[in-house]
Amino acid sequence: MKILSPRVLRALERFNAAYPWDHNAHYHRWILRQLPRHSDRALDVGSGSGDLARLLAGRADTVQAVDSDPVITAQAQKLTPSGLPVTFTVADAIAELPSGPYDVITCVATIHHLPFTQALTRFRRHLAPGGTLVIVGLSRAQTPVDHLLGVVAIPANAATGWLKNKGRPSPRPVSMTAPTRSADMAFGDIVREARDVLPGVRLRRRLFWRYTLVWNQP
Template sequence: MTPLSKRALRALDQFNAAYPWDHNAHYHQWLMRQLPQRFDTALDVGSGSGELVRLLATRANEVQGIDSDPVITAQAQRLTSLSTPGTFTVADALTGIPASSYDVITCVATIHHLPFIEALTVFRKHLAPGGTLVVVGLSRAQTAGDYLLGAAASPLNAATGWLKNKGRRAPRPVSMTALTRPADMSFSDIVSKSHDVLPGARLRRRLFWRYTLVWHRH
């Protein structure tokens, strides 16, 4: 990498830090379009500060959010109205799911922190017949297509941050305060292993370094 390229990347990083936005929340409305208009119960795995739980609660009779971080879980509960049918529990995603089954299970930017096949197997076990699982995840760039998509996303990422913040510098959103780590699985590995556990699952690469998975249990 040339010195000019390094300076350009540093400048882009500084710009993105000045105009932050939540890449995961960007997919919330898309996620909701994958779900029925009404459903009884929902589970959000890795619920963080609770934005998706509150959104799911507009369609569900009961929503449970689980997260392993007690600080962010307490914050999510404080941010959630008492009239909202959503509750939050500090729990392990593999062993601490509160109920036996749910009509909807969501998992956004969390599954790369978990053993992938084991996590999908647990989600399948807790998904009710006729239920829908939606995952928004991160994958490791491996192919030329991955790198091209990432390169295309970089200027869009900066433009989106500037527009969402209306050209004003802003602090990081509450939903972005949780610790994260890079993904270690490539998209092709994710597709292969997903189909082993969830036959018929639909997976797609997405902008902003994400992929999506949708699976309906028959």
């Protein structure tokens, strides 16, 4: 569905580049609200620069953070104070996850890079009884509701960028260091497959082209 003309899209791209902000970090505080105040072990899958892993270290005795990109993992390690109980590992999220079980597993903007059902099955096996899985993911717009949320997100995205940058354009462009690709699963397919693997899972569409998934291991 074409919502905006190419000219308007180019103007928005220039504005967003001038007032950048992190869509994934926007949900970090929400993620923490879904988790227990304290846990023994936490796992962050697709940890990137380590922002969420460092926040989890305030809630867990130990945090394992895994990412397949060695460059961004090295950056995350450098940014992490030596006293924090976080271990960064370069690993495949399907075949090489550090041994569980974990009381908390988080995964932000990563699962669309993975075989979805296989990844959920893997996370379920690594989650301790009573543990919590929280995913913030991307989906492909398909339904009228999806496209409506996309339309609403466009001005909200620009306004949020302006506010977070306090009305001052960024002095230099922001570049992505990790590989990215568009989501290929629609939200309805995500819901159906997630319910097959995780009975009782809670999913919700969100602003800024994201959805959330929360599940508690029985």
